[in-house]
Amino acid sequence: MIALLGGSGYVGGAYQTYFQQRGIPYQSLTRAELDYTDLKTLNQWLKQEKPDFLINAAGYTGKPNVDACEADKHNCLFGNAVFPGIVAEACAGAGIQWGQVSSGCIYTGCREDGKGFTEDDKPNFSFRTDNCSFYSGTKALGEEVLKDAENAYVWRLRIPFNHEDSPRNYLSKLMRYARLLEATNSISQLNEFVEATFACFEKQVPFGIYNVTNPGEVTTSEVAKMIEDHGLAPHEFSFFDDEVEFMKKAAITPRSNCVLDASKLENAGIKLTPVREAISQALENWIPEKNV
Amino acid sequence: MIALLGGSGYVGGAYQTYFQQRGIPYQSLTRAELDYTDLKTLNQWLKQEKPDFLINAAGYTGKPNVDACEADKHNCLFGNAVFPGIVAEACAGAGIQWGQVSSGCIYTGCREDGKGFTEDDKPNFSFRTDNCSFYSGTKALGEEVLKDAENAYVWRLRIPFNHEDSPRNYLSKLMRYARLLEATNSISQLNEFVEATFACFEKQVPFGIYNVTNPGEVTTSEVAKMIEDHGLAPHEFSFFDDEVEFMKKAAITPRSNCVLDASKLENAGIKLTPVREAISQALENWIPEKNV
Numbered sequence: 001m002i003a004l005l006g007g008s009g010y011v012g013g014a015y016q017t018y019f020q021q022r023g024i025p026y027q028s029l030t031r032a033e034l035d036y037t038d039l040k041t042l043n044q045w046l047k048q049e050k051p052d053f054l055i056n057a058a059g060y061t062g063k064p065n066v067d068a069c070e071a072d073k074h075n076c077l078f079g080n081a082v083f084p085g086i087v088a089e090a091c092a093g094a095g096i097q098w099g100q101v102s103s104g105c106i107y108t109g110c111r112e113d114g115k116g117f118t119e120d121d122k123p124n125f126s127f128r129t130d131n132c133s134f135y136s137g138t139k140a141l142g143e144e145v146l147k148d149a150e151n152a153y154v155w156r157l158r159i160p161f162n163h164e165d166s167p168r169n170y171l172s173k174l175m176r177y178a179r180l181l182e183a184t185n186s187i188s189q190l191n192e193f194v195e196a197t198f199a200c201f202e203k204q205v206p207f208g209i210y211n212v213t214n215p216g217e218v219t220t221s222e223v224a225k226m227i228e229d230h231g232l233a234p235h236e237f238s239f240f241d242d243e244v245e246f247m248k249k250a251a252i253t254p255r256s257n258c259v260l261d262a263s264k265l266e267n268a269g270i271k272l273t274p275v276r277e278a279i280s281q282a283l284e285n286w287i288p289e290k291n292v
Numbered sequence: 293m294i295a296l297l298g299g300s301g302y303v304g305g306a307y308q309t310y311f312q313q314r315g316i317p318y319q320s321l322t323r324a325e326l327d328y329t330d331l332k333t334l335n336q337w338l339k340q341e342k343p344d345f346l347i348n349a350a351g352y353t354g355k356p357n358v359d360a361c362e363a364d365k366h367n368c369l370f371g372n373a374v375f376p377g378i379v380a381e382a383c384a385g386a387g388i389q390w391g392q393v394s395s396g397c398i399y400t401g402c403r404e405d406g407k408g409f410t411e412d413d414k415p416n417f418s419f420r421t422d423n424c425s426f427y428s429g430t431k432a433l434g435e436e437v438l439k440d441a442e443n444a445y446v447w448r449l450r451i452p453f454n455h456e457d458s459p460r461n462y463l464s465k466l467m468r469y470a471r472l473l474e475a476t477n478s479i480s481q482l483n484e485f486v487e488a489t490f491a492c493f494e495k496q497v498p499f500g501i502y503n504v505t506n507p508g509e510v511t512t513s514e515v516a517k518m519i520e521d522h523g524l525a526p527h528e529f530s531f532f533d534d535e536v537e538f539m540k541k542a543a544i545t546p547r548s549n550c551v552l553d554a555s556k557l558e559n560a561g562i563k564l565t566p567v568r569e570a571i572s573q574a575l576e577n578w579i580p581e582k583n584v
Contacts, residue, residue, distance in 0.1 A: 073377060073436065073437045074373070074374045074375075074376070074377020074378060074380075074381070074437045075377070077369065077373055077374050077377070077433065077437070078370070078374045081366070081369055082366045082369050082370045082374055083366075084366070085365060085366020085367070085369070086366060088366075089366070126419075127418075127419035127420050127429070127433070128419050128420070128422040129422070130420040130421070130422075134436075137419070144365065144426075145365045145366045145369070
């Protein structure tokens with residue numbers, strides 16, 4: 001049995017769908033049933049139920065976007081930096097392998113050599129570089145907290161998307177925003193992310209950090225063009241002049257836009273679809289929100 | 293009635309002594325009786341008991357010193373950065389004025405003009421400056437979390453000491469360490485800190501951050517000399533050559549050594565004894581631990 005924390009969220013929901021489709025026994029814990037944010041409570045449950053694996057898809061993202069984290073700092077810190085530490089301690093105490101849904105938003109840009117950031121590169125969009133949103137700061141701290149965690153995977157997700165229209169889906173966001181910010185990013189097809197992360201456990205690849213993004217990088221305007229080409233653009237796309245105008249008119253806190261290197265996961269034998277192909281597939285199979 | 297959180301700690305214990313001596317009604321909450329780390333629980337208690345004021349002296353310091361925080365990051369983060377946010381939210385919701393025992397350890401050195409750091413100076417020993425211990429990082433984040441807190445005092449304590457020998461007393465530490473690190477610091481006489489912080493509430497000085505240190509600064513060797521002069525040196529003091537040797541031989545994580553400007557509190561009408569005089573008084577009235 002797989003234990004799932006945060007099953008009601010966007011990522012957690014995709015894990016539930018995946019387990020149901022594959023007929024994998026799992027239990028999605030809810031805080032109403034079990035206060036799993038309490039170390040002793042979670043540890044006791046793990047010892048009793050002995051799940052084969054635990055996935056922590058719980059976290060604090062801010063709704064409708066990361067700006068909301070700036071006004072709720074302590075809950076953001078708890079959800080993204082403290083809680084992963086509690087899960088690590090509970091799992092270590094019960095001898096349970098587990099995985100943390102982390103985020104690639106702890107980087108900005110690309111490496112000096114023009115390549116994507118690898119798992120060995122130090123986050124450059126964090127409290128320690130003092131250029132980040134509070135959200136990204138807490139996510140980077142969360143990885144520091146897990147640095148010595150035993151039997152743990154840390155999976156970095158980046159701007160999730162798939163074929164199902166949703167306020168949390170990157171493609172839907174581009175369709176809905178009044179104006180867009182041009183940027184270059186590595187991004188993650190949500191269902192492939194779920195499959196790939198679970199494959200880490202199934203194949204027992206070495207524990208540690210993995211960038212789980214579709215290989216490659218895309219610009220906002222490339223994705224916008226693809227949306228238009230698939231006849232899914234609700235209006236003509238318009239762009240902010242630059243990040244300065246974006247920050248002035250549309251945002252409270254800076255966004256992470258970055259390129260990640262996905263080769264560590266690929267070298268472990270787990271492949272995701274190249275990013276443009278993954279976007280095309282999502283747009284070809286697009287399901288409007290009312291039909292999801 | 294005054295509500296006190298963290299009453300069992302070194303600072304909290306001094307508040308209890310103070311309230312008892314002055315006959316001020318107070319209630320020291322213990323987590324065994326009330327899980328005050330839970331927002332709803334604390335908020336409900338505050339609405340029911342309606343204390344006139346709340347003091348949060350709870351925090352995670354690491355024992356025997358800050359090195360211990362490096363190995364318990366998530367609890368350190370919770371105690372020093374998340375929990376103050378929970379208290380702020382609970383107090384705001386119940387309309388209760390309150391004060392947070394913070395720390396001056398979020399600075400290193402002194403200002404470029406040679407003066408002590410004021411409350412308006414940005415912390416320079418924090419995650420954002422990427423030069424700090426995990427402990428100091430969490431303390432600075434705690435102040436960020438409280439930035440917009442209503443009806444709240446943030447009192448910065450620095451290296452507490454008084455006349456009672458104790459493993460937490462700065463003077464006792466100097467007497468007990470095998471070797472010392474030469475540094476310049478502003479420090480806080482613990483009982484004066486307690487009296488001054490409570491005076492903030494009694495006098496209703498404006499809310500906000502206050503450096504609560506004895507005016508002035510002292511070097512480690514000056515204090516060591518004073519200990520010798522009072523016949524309290526257990527052995528001849530020896531010093532590390534420099535911080536490099538100290539870090540190599542005696543510490544895991546860097547220490548904050550800094551000078552703070554205490555004039556904001558003084559200008560609000562609350563005065564502490566000048567630092568050398570305060571140290572002399574403590575040494576003159578010294579009570580060995582077995583007699584405390």
